Amino acid sequence: MKKISTVCPYCGCGCGLYVHVEKDIITGVSPVRNHPVNKGSLCVKGWNCFEFVQHPGRLKYPLIKKDGVFKKSSWDEALDWTAENLLKVKEKFGPDSIGMLSSAKCTNEENFLMMKFSRAVVGTNNIDHCARLCHSSTVGGLAKAFGSGAMTNSIDEIDSSRVLFVIGSNTTEQHPMIGMHMLDAVDRGATLIVADPRKTQIAEFAKIHLRHRCGTDVALLNGMMNVIINEGLVDLDFVRRRTENFDDFEKIVMRYPLDIAEKITGVPAVDIRRVARIYATEKRSMLFYSMGITQHITGVDNVRSCANLVMLTAHIGLPMTGLNPLRGQNNVQGACDMGALPDVYSGYQKVTDKKARKKFESAWGAKLPSVPGRTLTEMFDAAGGEIRAMYIMGENPVISDPDASHVTEAIKKLDFLVVQDIFMSDTAELASVVLPAVTFAEKDGTFTNTERRVQKLKKAIRPVCGAMPDWRIISELSKRMGYEMEYGATHEIMEEAALLTPSYGGILHHRLNNFGLQWPCPGIDHSGTTFMHRKAFTKGMGSFIPIDFVPPAEPVDGDYPFILTTGRISFHYHTGTMCRRTSTLEREEPDCFVEINPADAESLGIKTHDRLSVSSRRGEIVVNASVTDRTPEGIVFIPFHFREAAVNLITNPALDPTAKIPEYKVCAVNIAPVVPKPDEEGKFFSRRENR
Amino acid sequence: MKDEFVLSKTNLPYWLRQLRKKADLIGPLRSLNGDIIFSSIVNIHEMILDCPASIPSPKEFLFPQKEEMYKFSQKGVNTLNDNGKRIIFGVRSCDISAIALLDRFYGGLLEDDFYMSRRRNTCFISIACNNPDPTCFCSGLGTGPALKTGFDLQFTDLGDRYLVQAGSREGLRMINGFMHLFLLPEKADRDDQYEVLLSSQSIFEKRITLENVRQKILAGKVPDSFWESVASRCFECGGCVYECPLCTCFNVIDWKEKDNKGTRMRLWDTCMFKGFTKMAGNVLPAGKKIMRTKRWYFHKLLYYPEQFGRFGCVGCGRCTITCPGRIDIATIANKLD
Secondary structure (H helix, E strand, O other): OEEEEEEOOOEOOOOEEEEEEEOOEEEEEEEOOOOOOOOOOOOHHHHOOOOOOOOOOOOOOOEEEEOOEEEEOOHHHHHHHHHHHHHHHHHHHOHHHEEEEOOOOOOHHHHHHHHHHHHHHHOOOOEEOOHHHHOHHHHHHHHHHOOOOOOOOOHHHHHHOOEEEEEOOOHHHHOHHHHHHHHHHHHOOOEEEEEOOOOOOHHHHOOEEEOOOOOOHHHHHHHHHHHHHHOOOOOHHHHHHHEEOHHHHHHHHOOOOHHHHHHHHOOOHHHHHHHHHHHHHOOOEEEEEOHHHHOOOOHHHHHHHHHHHHHHOOOOOEOOEEEEEOOOEOOHHHHHHOOOOOOEOHHHOEOOOHHHHHHHHHHHOOOOOOOOOOOHHHHHHHEOOOEOEEEEEOOOHHHHOOOHHHHHHHHHOOOEEEEEEOOOOOOHHHOOEEEEOOOHHHOOEEEEOOOOEEEEEOOOOOOOOOOOOHHHHHHHHHHHOOOOOOOOOHHHHHHHHHHHOHHHOOOOHHHOOOOOEEOOOOOOOOOOOOOOOOOOEOOEOEEOOOOOOOOOOOOOOOOOOEEEEEEOOOOOOOOOOOHHHOHHHHHHOOOOEEEEOHHHHHHHOOOOOOEEEEEEOOEEEEEEEEEOOOOOOOEEEEEOOOHHHOHHHOOEEEEOOOOOOEEOOOEEEEEEEOOOOOOOOOOOOOOOOOO | OOEEEEEEOOOHHHHHHHHHOOOEEEEEEEOOOOOEEEEEOOOHHHEOOOOOOOOOOHHHHOOOOEEEEEEEEOOEEEEOOOOOOEEEEEEEHHHHHHHHHHHHHHOOOOOOHHHHHHHHOEEEEEEOOOOOOOOOOHHHOOOOOOOOOOOOEEEEEOOOEEEEEEOOHHHHHHHOOOHHHEEOOOHHHHHHHHHHHHHHHHHOOOOOOHHHHHHHHHOOOOOHHHHHHHHHOOOOOOHHHHHOOOOOOEEEEEEEOOOOOEEEEEEEOOOOOHHHHOEHHHEOOOOOHHHHHHHHHHHHHHHHHHHHOOOOOOOOOHHHHHOOOOOOHHHHHHHHO
């Protein structure tokens, strides 16, 4: 019996766990007791994260689609064929006709290689990943305000903070171990304020719960800042010494007195005032946000409003004092840091910056493109036109992207699609070639969690027969396309990344043994950074950015009278590739549901378990009703994990103008009970299809 | 049967090395992270004996989180009993007390073949706890820090030597054949042992008597509003059950492969999940968190004493370490007592 210390593959908390191995079979997991994030605890997904690893459904050999049917192939054949086809597309239509999707589930090393493959081998900046759909607004929004888009504090500072302002994050369900620290802080006397239309578990512990209307975050935050300015709670010294552009910003905020903020958000003025006073007057205040802020057409605006609030009250640059976006995927922070984005190299060095480009060109010995590439959402829009081939690593856009039928149609228009995954996902079904990759337990590398902690992943078992680590697949493919990538092991890739990435300069595998290092870590003698923007912002002066309220793209009307908002539930993770192959998780929540308020349910004559049709301008899904007051009147909630009722068939693909993030959190829908119809044999009940 | 010996610390590695020739030797190691983990011992001198509690409990060696039970194909069914011999060294008294109860559960009226086959091949060498954690409360339950009966071999650390007590035939068998390594104890050894136990008792930070809590619940003095507040903090992670050395829930699943082959296996399960008692038509008899929280506590505090005459808790403190909502048995008992 061996126990290998590694990192959980689910969310951005980055909990430490041991994988128990006996005779190359995983027999269980247990939490790391000394880990600064989870301290001996795990959530239900963490406790069960081993089951899918040796699942019989794992892809065990490459598949090539010929005449519409997948055929088993050897690695050599599949790689040769892939390289040949990618080269063909590149020659015929140019390098920018190829799009790459990297993965927030893969390691930093793999993302770095994918980025190198895209830029140096294929020669395009068309590389993106699912951060586009979760925190692209944070990356862009905070870069402009502070110069760096990541959590400013560390998770184990939460216990000692005095005020926690959580906006748009269902923390106990989505980041359970951060939720644990928050409850600890509340037990120690901290004041918790939650702003969320839904009554989530964390909201039950809040001193004040603001249930603002979906998509009115800017108005709420501007209202708060209006109070802070009017009541003289602004930290003038900080504003003068550390920030710029206050005057323009103030003019806009003055347009949001409490009565207007109340009218837009639906939150009583007295509550907005109380929250503003509590937040502004306590120094150890941490602000947390997540998808509730970012997944709007005003995602960037929302993020910047949070940044404005933090700067106005000088709540940044100290321990237990800062602005904390909670990143979703285990390595979404790392995938962004490693430059799996269309406009930046690793460490957010711009592709348009001549100096940075030259550095990468000389390191890689290749001419690199200078124009930013297409984002994920734009690649699908251009599929079949300017995008002819795609290479998708460890993502499942057919379920995760908005208006999913549009994505499916787009993929079908491609000349060539490579999908690299651990299971046959819905996206892989559409591929020209499927390459079997390995899970977290079968490879080495590093993950960067939401608090910028770069942690080492350790191989616990041999890869299941026939599968290969993603970084090896990329280097093999690269070799076949005429560019040698010689790496003996993942630490060599990290060494190269550290060399080229200032914030990762001192992050080398041999330094990561004791729970890793938090970037920025510029050199080999640097011990990492637990809290950011000390003494000065990354970009020097922090920028106030005036933000006006813009309503959501799709207002409710007579035909579509309900607001639909989407999200996750604690037992599942994203499109379910891993968790829905985990028996305990699947048993707990096997079916999709729609949460609806009792008052709405009564007026429509709906009971829990009734089948409901939820339709929008883009499509319709049928789900079970769950009548609960967690969701307020006029709003319904559907989790997006379930392929058989994929809510992203009906979500709105309207994008934030700069970050290109879709508005998952608000769209207009109609709800109607489904009247059971007899089947052809006249029966009302038929056996459910076996999944 | 109780025989006592003295083993010099100098002789310990040699003795363990001899035992290891016939079995997998598992003991507490300090991982790179500073945690204590039980795993196969490569370098005997690396074992840490005055260590904090390990996570998870040693039940994982008798009842692993995932255990393959049968391989099946059209030709028939192949039972996969684990017959590997194991010696687990350095287990705490609380865990030994728990295993005694597990034996009664899995070896009672209905014998569980998979558990018993592992159990028959596993010997436990326990250590009288001289370094209880702040989370421990075995002393109030009589399940530690040292045991009078119920162990195979119990070691007490006397500084330069161990006092070794054999409590079973299996225990004696491990010593027989190596008698040249052991001495017979003298009065000074027994005096030293008593002092170790006394000083260990003084380290405990928690004084918890579950009997008071049981009486309160039985007398109806704990209102539902209390359990409601407990349940509201539950994260539904299952950690309390997964880590409890006494919890025995499991679920059985089949993994079907191509060619009509497959594997049946069992996985740890927990009664804290609503799906644990799910019935046909998606009926959830314990759909609300409060029902499940109450059931777990009542099982530990009321039903166990009825069934086995002991509490379903040995005071190991693991739920205190692992529960993210801080609604572990020690916290709740403190609130109720």
